[in-house]
Amino acid sequence: MSNAPIIPVELIAPAFNPATFGIRGAPHALFTRLRKDYPLAIAEVPGYDPHWIVTKYDDIREITRQDHIFHSADRSKTLASKIAEQLMRQYSGGLPTIFKTLVHMDDPEHAEHRAVTQPHFYPQAIAKVEPMVRDMARSYITAFLAKGAQNDNTGDFATELAFPYPAEVVLTLIGVPKQDHRKMLDLTHWLFCYADPDLCRPGANITDPAEIIKTWDIVYNEFKAYYESMIAERQQCPVDDLTSAIANGKIGGCPMTERNMISYLVIASTAGHDTTSATTATGMWVLAENPDLLQRLKADPALIPGFVEETIRWTSPVQQFIRSATEDYTLRGQQIKKGDLLYLSYISGNRDEDVFKDPFTFDPARSPNRHVGFGYGPHICLGQHLARLEMKVLWEELIPRLASVSMAGEGRMTESEFVTGPKSVPIRYTLETTH
Known part of the structure; x- marks a missing residue:
């Protein structure tokens, strides 16, 4: 890394701070500057090993399509301080991460584990669950509007609909009974929002790196305690759900290890809905701030899939x-050395001016829209078709019922440098009289 450009610490340090991502627009201002002045350069932030900061769309794709060169399993897959990495090794018995999910694997391990559930996520398999998903969407919309009717047609779209609806879809597919969905939602927030004062594990000291790793260890063990008996049941009597597929999955002809099995169920139970929740809540925030967009989608429902992609x-x-x-x-003309760490900024790649025309204009008719929101290459999101279906169905059911929508207060973003989105989207709406 000796001759590589170094990003000034005061410029790049906010990207390492979860609080930055809780300020709407702040990350985009930062990464827009980086794309212009430091498109591929090194961050040397105190307390962290040096990282190449990869901000350009083409570079992200070049890296992620070459898993054999750029590994996912050798170090922490998410941004971690030196202390955090050391603690993870302590908690995991010397391994670089506490969890061993699909995102923490390289081939051949990654391909073998991915194949265990992949048939459940093929487009033809997802098409079969559409009636169930549509019923759930209608149910949540009806409940949201009924509650809103008692509060002057207001409600928090994030907490009341965008959070629980995708969770119910994927947890039902996993085989988790509805009475346990709230517990899973809480564990998801503890895991991904460990630095957010509103969503973190109760009693956690979010300023202490040891506390963060302790939370991850607690979350892992909570999931392990929950899923152990379910796995044993499904091994004895498999049914048509994801837990059965994972519990009976074979890797090289042998059963999956316990750690990998629990981790598989963790990622399905958390990432399987949290990212969809964040995107759905953002979609409503955009609609509430752009009255013309709602009218455009009402007039031309064929734009809804494009609205989802955008x-x-x-x-x-x-x-x-x-x-x-x-x-x-x-x-990009820079010499990356064996062992170097690379920080891939998807939020930056998806606003790259060299790829997306007017990237800061929200355009449901954007075409092509080859974003990297689901990643790229062999690690592309396994659940992408399910996520698209959930969002498309929700908007198809909700948009015709809304005559207008606006913000009823200040929206709030989650404080997380990893997975983030709105944690509160208070809206006021009027309904079409024909519904």
């Missing part, structure tokens, strides 16, 4: 992932 690009709920180089590599 909300994914606009939100980019997974802000970053970390990769490590397994060999020397030249990227």
